[in-house]
Amino acid sequence: MAHVTHDAGYVRNKRLRDALLQHSPLSRKGFSERLFGILFSGLVYPQIWEDPDVDMAAMELTSGHRLVTIGSGGCNVLAYLSRSPGRIDVVDLNLHHIALTRLKLAAFRHLPSRADVVRMFGMENVRSNSASFDIFLAPNLDPQTRSYWERRRWNGRRRIDAFDRNIYRSGLLGRFIATGHLLARLHRVDLTEFSNTRSLREQRLFFDTQIAPLFDKPLIRWLTSRKSSLFGLGIPPQQYDELARSSEDRTMAPILRQRLEKLACHFPLRDNYFAWQAFARRYPEKSEGCPPTYLRPENYLAIRENVDSVAVHHASVTELLTRKPAASVDRYVLLDAQDWMTDDQLNELWAEIGRTAAPGARVIFRTAGEPSIPEGRVRGAILGRWAYLSDRSQELTLQDRSAIYGGFHIYELRG
Template sequence: MTDLSADIGLSSRRRIGSAVYQNGVLTKAGLSERLFALLFSGLVYPQIWEDPDVDMEAMALGEGHRVVTIASGGCNVLAYLTRTPARIDVVDLNGAHIALNRLKLAAFRALPSPADLRRFFGEPGNRANTEAYDRFIAPTLDARSRRYWEKRDLLGRRRIEAFGRNFYHSGLLGFFIAAGHRVARLHGVDPAGIMEAGNLREQRRFFEDRLRPLFDKPFVRWATSRKASLFGLGIPPAQYDALITSGNGTMAEVLCARLEKLACHFPLKNNYFAWQAFARRYPREGEATLPAYLQRENFNTIRANAGRAVVHHANLIELLAAKPAGSVDRFVLLDAQDWMSDDQLNALWSEITRTAAPGARVIFRTAAQPTLLPGRVSEGLLAQWGYDFVRSRELSARDRSAIYGGFHLYVKKSA
């Protein structure tokens, strides 16, 4: 299987810049975009923050499907492999995410047992993980990914040693969550206290009594009004503007509403996203639901199918342009379109429409609730797709990650 990234030597920062830059370098907006590109060129998402269970249901993902997806933290790719698709092309602009996806796939091929896999990716503070990397995983990794994970920081520690501490405390997202916890504790609130709730009613009470009042604090309202404050969530300036339209005009209220869904709409025993946000770890086996790729019963299936996923350091349009017509059954765009100009959206949907097989499905998320395509993508392209409004709303409500305003499903119409 060919890896498109072998033919493309652009740096992560340049690739991300080409997706993000919409204003001149000397403008305030342009400087903000360039700061985001700089920060986003390192590790952002130690785990993906979209619900793969919702994805797979929306896609009706099954055996033999050919999938194209954006990588992010890679939990989605591994979950999709449980359905035995024919092939998954995994694409990302961020070299750190490429290295993480390749590490996860290599771990499934190389680690001896489900317990070893669970320990490596699911348990914080196990120093045996570094030894497991050296003994089992590193010999199977490509040279570029090995260089990434074995590069040393200013303290002389290899990046891979983060798995011997708590990997999910790293990256921009880990930093953002840690900062949120510090701000809450400065105001006398420990967000981890919600983990003592025994049911949805108790979760709601903790949120209303302890968490909601934080968003009325002057510092919180001031900080969240700055676009750079949300770079840790991987939200670029253009997406910040889309996100704020989904509230009452203040970002504090938007974030409060999203946190309310995460804290109150799903039992903690069923929502590992809430565990990462509030407890800052995954649940222990038997304590609550784990991500699909960490569930013991999925280990052998994912291991057998790991070779069906091919990871590319490229942008989505580049990857699709290299594919034959009618060769893709399922497209997963995450929230990437929130970043795009109208020209970029039309170029993307032109390639999606060209490469879509009969009955193909496209799923994506948006910061605001409505789909962003009408009025921006040409009518000729959109006329070839049907938007399932009712199903999109249903699935959006069930997305346990809770941070997006909308989930959207498009289905290719019959010729």
């Protein structure tokens, strides 16, 4: 999840281009990859869509651990700090995500109180957030990040002004969710009413009567049969193909229905901020449920005390690892990045993971489909050093509240 200057075009971004492009530009797959790249060159995820509580349980994250993780929206990096790790190296190929992660880190360093942090990242329509940025954050940001947030858009507003309204309605994913709400309204379904449910039974009833029938509508089935329609979820062509192969009729509608059913019905709404973002397009208010892990009151002091242990890099995981000494990393968080990779890229990545892994190291990642990506693709001499924790992986797949991935996987370095 992915950039060179803040507004550098996709074509000029070699790192992102190398990560995405696997086919000729004149082929259908090559055209699809380039279209996805254009869309992915902006802000994609104002919120990361991997459950940090599952991550920390899988890693058995404790004080002193040294992590390498992909940043995305930056939420999970902050959540990990609540466990007081020794160091976190954050990588991302997307400079928009890097700017957002650095802004969140600066907020914990320099905003006066937790209430100010919550107002900026956990609430909507707080008109003073941009002023808080000007007073407390801008003077303490590196020049590149400050310039990013102060840059004016086509409408004359600065990027930071999005926090005065609702940052989570922006970005590629925010627009995708808005489109989903519009399509539902065209079929006389108001998805925001899901936030009025008060039990798992009511959630199930709403899903079965309001949401599930939408996937049988001709327009929605037609749209979800097109790869480009799911680019807003951050699903590149490679992931789409993998998911479609797992569907009986080779279409995405049944798979999306299944994933949305888990999001809507398998966890109490008050405990699932991912569902709040999908259906209400905001986080719950205090009386409605729990905020994201990094905004919980019990985690604030630990995050603030540990924020200086984070280093943010514009690089891929493999690129960063080549610069690290042997046996220097305890935990690796790959998100779903391997779904994008060729066999050569996977082998290069796992070779560097193996070289830099400390005794007892763990690697965690998610996949669009259910199978683990490295199996059968990473050479046995490399992957054979790692034990796949199958039972624990399956257990935590079921616990992942974001519900949009088919599999969650844990590998541990053999003794």
